Amino acid sequence: MKLVGKYVDKHGAGHVTLRPEDDEDMWHLYNLIQKGDSVRAPAIRRVQKTSTTGSIDSQRIRLNLTLAVTSVEFSSYSAAAEQSSSADPSGSNNSAALQIAGRVIVENPHVKLGAFHTLDIEANRDVRIEKSDGWDSIALSRVEEAIVPGRGAEVGAIVCGEGTAAFCLLSEHMTLVTHRISVPIPRKAASAGSSQHDKALTKFYSTLYDAFIRHIPFGNVGLKAIVFASPGWVRDSVYEYVMQEAGKRNDKVLQRALREKGMKIHISSPHVHSLVEVLKSPEISSQLKETKFAREGLALDKFHKMLATDELRAWYGPKHVALAADRGAIGTLLISDELFRASDPDTRKKYVALVEGVQQKGGDAVIFSSMHESGQQLNQLSGIAAILTFPLDIEVVEAEEKEEEQRKKREMEVDEKEEG
């Protein structure tokens, strides 16, 4: 994403103009734009004109519209990636779509004030965002993150089992499952012999190879690693097969890419959610330490481990985490970006304050992207969790809170009595 213009005063009021370039930028915009913001972007609108004689003239006009946002929708279709990834060497496939609906708030000659419109945000067209209640620190840091140049798909991963494979592209903020294959493989059986099994396996490998060529942008310089992950030994066989095929077809680029970036990693199940294990593995985490998704994976892992070793230092759930924050106990805050997308501005403000509070006290706040597996898992876990610096017993804390409440109540009553 490119930052075209930015004007934000010290109170947070102002606007930012951005130019999205790829899928991930759409995801950033989705996280930036909230209900109530005003967004200005180019749009195509069908304009009807009724002449004095009563004939209706309909025209499509390209114009800039400014909307007061009522809803934002994001969708990414992995199927659409099929054609684009092979054609586009940069590895950016425009399969994500962002739609912003709202009422027009700036009148122009063609569109009346208050008319509804839905903007389809397009790549390489400027979008101006103005926040209704100011730019908070989370939103501004999101803009900062989004405009860092030179991103793209960073890891291509093939998660396979016997007969199944999922092709994933991991970038800073997104995991895209671009393709899945599943080839039925008969089990070895005494009656049928093992030939059916072997035949099906060969078919699986060749299907996988074809899909690999199409879905993994192995020639891309930005791609840091190509991961083959599976339980058992499927990854070895798959890697070998792809390598052999590349040799047979004399595909020098693929051969080099495999040699330089190929990695075989053991996971415990052939499902996509095992990607978390891939990111935890020492091979990957040492190489990709700096990337956001590796950090997220490590933070979540740390939380789980803390839950196992010292339950009193691992809290989750919005209420509990807020209580821990009140006591200044949070060492690392794990929070999902989904919480910031809350349609209710107060909820967002609450979480923004929470993150700012933790950061002020020297704590660490990791904002998870819910387009990653780790983010999905955090979402399941209520979207917010914290590793505390010192153990706190939830029940004790809750009892304290209750007492405090009762004390306040009593004081109020006393006050009322005194007044009365």
Place this chain on the structure above:
Amino acid sequence: MADYFIDISLVSAAVSRTASPVPKGKKGATTITKSAVKSGISTPAKGIAVDQRMLDLSALNLTEERSVINEEIPKASFAREKLLEEAKKVIEAEGKERKKEVSLVVIGHVDAGKSTLMGRMLYELGRLDEKTRLANERGSNKAGKSSFSWAWSLDGTVEERERGITMDIALQSMSTPHRQITILDAPGHKDFIPNMISGASQADCALLVVDAATGEFEAGFDRGGQTREHVLLVRSLGVSQVVVAVNKLDQVQWSKSRYDEICDFLRPFLVQSGFHPSKTKFVPVAAMQGVNLVTLNGEAAQELRQWYDGPTLADYLDQLEPPARDIYAPVRIPISNVFKGSSSGVAVSGRLCGGVVQVGERLRILPGDETAAVKMIEVKDESVPWAAAGMNVTLYLTSIDPVHLNIGNVLCPPTNLVPLATTFTARIIVFDIQIPITSGASIELFHHSRDVPATVSNLIATLDRASGNITKKKPRVLTKGTSAEIQITLRTQSLSGPSVARPIPLESFSVNKDMGRILLRRGGETIGAGIVLEIFG
């Protein structure tokens, strides 16, 4: 005229030289024919002439009778009630006239010698012929893995043989004097536990193989070893009888103290896991030498004979009791394998979790909208007209496209469908885990041969293990050893896009025990086992 007659005899070999002339369309012959008809001699010759014409025509492919390949679905031979009666009669006769049928899963830590033991056992019982044995021996010697020669009779695929490790369930059958046993040889490696679960869910009894060699038994039993996990798994899948074969005793010089040590170690663990002591048997063996598998005779068994004169492994297997079969339940067959049939059509195998299925019946495939007809039923390599609950069957299906059949699907009658579930509640027991289960924990759900990603969406309550009473509502986490009621939701397959989880066929435990058992795993570790309480859809 004489010339004419010779000519005819050359044309038609069927006519002898002395016989009357045959009509061959030659002029002048007709008159003779007429007289011949009257005399009644030419009838066979006429027949031949017609055949000849048909023959010529058929070579031109002009005949209409081209056989349309239309697979006939055999008619069901019994009415439902009669079939049940028949099945009941046969099952009651089991043990009197017929051998009782049990299925046995072979479990244990990797390299405990499960496949070798079973390979040897098959040989001793005459199921493995000398020729195959020699071929295996030669093959394994050539590959430099002579110690795997017995295992090769079960480990059939190239990769298994290359690595010297079982990767998938091998299905075999053998027969002892009083039992007909289906053997499911499970892989011991922890990466293949999904396959092991698929096998164990088809079994009534278990044969636990442990390695007696110094350090090996301990390695298998410690944390991360499969002995412990397998025992818990099979118990949670409803297996209640176990025979423990203490293997490789030859490597510890047939030390009785080592054998006793292992037995004393395992006994309390098995009781704790839920196996009744009376249904737990121990037997010392050496699989490679074939000691105490079927007989205790022979030179190799000399040392063992000095302190052991109990039953052999085969004797114990001969005493296994098949559990009660519910033949009145609706048919449920979770598919554990799909392959091409030997002739035509598609074959599926699995175990009947209830009911009776017969040739000619129509079965619905769930999930999905397709039905298939049963063309043939095979039990233990023999074609049978029907099969009842508890049997491991191979069904040959027809009038179905094989793409609709996948491992993990469930066959059931079209009139009595298995409910499909994406959200359900379950009562679980949490195993020995390090990281506690939180609400929202992502897990893999195992049900028969299917495993799907799922989430623990709600921790409803923790329960008292003994009484089942609620001890705490809405617990924050579930730690090891607790019993709890939880809600499980299947996860969607993709991270983005439409969030629709594919439902799986599942039944509550109260309706069908076999269809209501689930296992939960996470990160290559079994974290819990349980039963389905209620399905929300």
